[in-house]
Amino acid sequence: DQQVKQNSPSLSVQEGRISILNCDYTNSMFDYFLWYKKYPAEGPTFLISISSIKDKNEDGRFTVFLNKSAKHLSLHIVPSQPGDSAVYFCAAGSLRYGGSQGNLIFGKGTKLSVKP
Amino acid sequence: DAEITQSPRHKITETGRQVTLACHQTWNHNNMFWYRQDLGHGLRLIHYSYGVQDTNKGEVSDGYSVSRSNTEDLPLTLESAASSQTSVYFCASSEAGGPYNEQFFGPGTRLTVL
Numbered sequence: 001d002q003q004v005k006q007n008s009p010s011l012s013v014q015e016g017r018i019s020i021l022n023c024d025y026t027n028s029m030f031d032y033f034l035w036y037k038k039y040p041a042e043g044p045t046f047l048i049s050i051s052s053i054k055d056k057n058e059d060g061r062f063t064v065f066l067n068k069s070a071k072h073l074s075l076h077i078v079p080s081q082p083g084d085s086a087v088y089f090c091a092a093g094s095l096r097y098g099g100s101q102g103n104l105i106f107g108k109g110t111k112l113s114v115k116p
Numbered sequence: 117d118a119e120i121t122q123s124p125r126h127k128i129t130e131t132g133r134q135v136t137l138a139c140h141q142t143w144n145h146n147n148m149f150w151y152r153q154d155l156g157h158g159l160r161l162i163h164y165s166y167g168v169q170d171t172n173k174g175e176v177s178d179g180y181s182v183s184r185s186n187t188e189d190l191p192l193t194l195e196s197a198a199s200s201q202t203s204v205y206f207c208a209s210s211e212a213g214g215p216y217n218e219q220f221f222g223p224g225t226r227l228t229v230l
Binding site: 106 | 120156158159166174208210221222
């Protein structure tokens with residue numbers, strides 16, 4: 001059973017507009033969430049994270065929102081740029097989950113295309 | 117600069133052969149991970165290690181093994197390659213101390229099993 005779900009395989013946005021990527025999780029023990037960005041033929045790179053004690057974290061054009069009651073987080077990119085076109089993975093982790101100390105559970109990813 | 121490298125970047129092999137994918141990091145990280153990425157599945161954890169001589173099975177460990185004899189390297193071995201193991205493989209590393217520490221990923225190895 002998927003514990004981290006990204007239900008939109010793809011998203012297309014016009015340059016300059018907002019991109020909103022969504023992620024849902026099922027395990028209430030997750031207490032740390034991350035977004036990774038992946039370009040073709042490269043490994044994923046860390047983008048932004050949020051702890052469960054917060055509901056928002058901002059870094060430049062990127063903001064992650066966490067709604068713990070809904071077990072939902074979203075990544076907002078404003079304004080979107082063509083260079084943001086990539087696959088975005090949502091990931092979740094917890095020190096309490098299964099005794100693991102560094103493991104992350106990844107979603108399937110959402111491919112973002114930003115049109116000029 | 118510290119980095120994480122994988123070799124080879126591309127590999128074609130035949131069913132039944134043993135294959136080893138190399139992963140080397142110079143971050144001096146305790147944690148190392150192997151993932152596979154497949155269309156429709158995202159990144160799935162194969163094996164992970166929290167330090168020298170420590171190895172653990174992940175979500176999709178059947179048919180794979182790892183060994184950790186030093187901090188820098190975590191080779192992934194496919195004992196008898198199967199077509200279902202055709203995938204892109206990523207190695208990652210992080211500092212000890214939980215998921216709060218960023219995982220750094222290698223560039224990936226594309227493996228094709230014919």
